[in-house]
Amino acid sequence: MTKRTRVFGLSLMAVIWLFSSCAPRPAATVPAAKRPLVLGFHVLCESSKAAEVLIGEIPSLARQGVNLLIVEVDYNFEYVSHPELRGEDPIPAATIKRIVGLCRTHGIRLVPEFQSLGHQSWDEKTFPLLIKYPQLDESPGKYSGNKGKDPWGTDFYCRSWCPLHPDVQPIITDLYDELIDVFEADALHVGMDEVFIIGDADCPRCAGKPTAELFARAINDAHDHIVKKRGKEMMMWADRLIDGEATGYGLWEASKNGTHPAIDMIPKDIIMCDWHYERSYEKQGTKKATFPSIRIFIDKGFRVLPTSFRDVKVVKMFIDQSLAVPSDRMLGHLCTIWHGLEPGQAARLPQLKAASKKIRKASGRS
Numbered sequence: 001m002t003k004r005t006r007v008f009g010l011s012l013m014a015v016i017w018l019f020s021s022c023a024p025r026p027a028a029t030v031p032a033a034k035r036p037l038v039l040g041f042h043v044l045c046e047s048s049k050a051a052e053v054l055i056g057e058i059p060s061l062a063r064q065g066v067n068l069l070i071v072e073v074d075y076n077f078e079y080v081s082h083p084e085l086r087g088e089d090p091i092p093a094a095t096i097k098r099i100v101g102l103c104r105t106h107g108i109r110l111v112p113e114f115q116s117l118g119h120q121s122w123d124e125k126t127f128p129l130l131i132k133y134p135q136l137d138e139s140p141g142k143y144s145g146n147k148g149k150d151p152w153g154t155d156f157y158c159r160s161w162c163p164l165h166p167d168v169q170p171i172i173t174d175l176y177d178e179l180i181d182v183f184e185a186d187a188l189h190v191g192m193d194e195v196f197i198i199g200d201a202d203c204p205r206c207a208g209k210p211t212a213e214l215f216a217r218a219i220n221d222a223h224d225h226i227v228k229k230r231g232k233e234m235m236m237w238a239d240r241l242i243d244g245e246a247t248g249y250g251l252w253e254a255s256k257n258g259t260h261p262a263i264d265m266i267p268k269d270i271i272m273c274d275w276h277y278e279r280s281y282e283k284q285g286t287k288k289a290t291f292p293s294i295r296i297f298i299d300k301g302f303r304v305l306p307t308s309f310r311d312v313k314v315v316k317m318f319i320d321q322s323l324a325v326p327s328d329r330m331l332g333h334l335c336t337i338w339h340g341l342e343p344g345q346a347a348r349l350p351q352l353k354a355a356s357k358k359i360r361k362a363s364g365r366s
């Protein structure tokens with residue numbers, strides 16, 4: 001190499017270095033370094049019978065590495081502040097205490113869930129709040145038998161409470177408090193997924209208001225109580241904060257009813273349980289699903305707990321894509337089954353086995 005070519009070569013290297021240091025970094029394709037990760041399990045617990053079964057399954061969940069258990073109780077606890085809102089077979093406090101003790105023994109973080117705002121009915125059954133206090137319904141007197149078309153043209157799904165009715169929060173925060181206390185919890189999951197009835201044209205308080213502002217109000221009211229007043233963490237389902245059009249997720253796993261701008265109107269310390277269940281999304285135009293919402297939430301400053309359902313292939317894809325996001329704000333993975341457990345079922349769930357294998361490996365756990 002002559003002096004001239006060496007100088008040229010060095011200059012070329014300097015230019016390349018300068019260029020590469022300014023260029024955007026390519027997306028990470030390798031998992032972040034091993035670190036403790038959450039392996040969560042979300043389960044419905046809608047009766048005292050279901051709670052007894054859950055108690056029997058906790059050791060099995062622990063053996064699979066579950067270190068976060070989200071128990072969705074909703075109205076099915078023996079509430080003292082509002083006994084009129086108890087479900088048909090409410091769980092006694094003594095039973096919850098056995099769950100608390102077992103989770104503590106096995107090193108599992110236990111978090112209760114109360115479905116808030118939406119999901120105030122299922123099929124033809126309306127849940128206690130809107131039965132006892134029909135004036136709190138966002139669409140009172142409408143959708144007889146919980147049937148009909150909602151304003152977005154889809155079949156009526158679930159009732160919502162009115163986020164602006166002044167009587168809602170005092171009642172609901174009483175229930176939140178009882179759950180936090182009996183579960184001895186350091187966090188509460190408030191649900192808030194799949195809210196389709198919001199800003200109803202016949203609600204005297206909400207009609208005409210942007211649905212994002214109404215949704216943010218519901219989140220901020222819950223946060224004021226759970227985080228600011230009680231000093232606990234708050235978790236929620238994340239779908240209403242994602243643009244269903246831009247991400248290609250559609251109207252179930254993301255929002256097409258205008259709520260998603262609420263993502264910029266709420267505190268960043270809420271843990272987003274970002275659920276996705278499909279192998280592909282037509283609007284994404286890719287053969288395999290991509291899950292852009294993980295980065296969207298992390299880039300906004302939130303912590304994310306990606307959440308999957310029963311399709312093992314999707315569970316693996318979702319976890320692999322999550323682990324490729326180099327951020328400590330990607331917390332791990334949450335499995336859900338959307339029903340109660342049956343005796344012996346926890347040991348057999350293929351999706352939990354798959355998630356357990358990947359999360360343990362990525363955590364450096366055996």
Ligand SMILES: [Zn+2]
Binds near residue numbers: 138163164
């Ligand atoms: Zn309203």
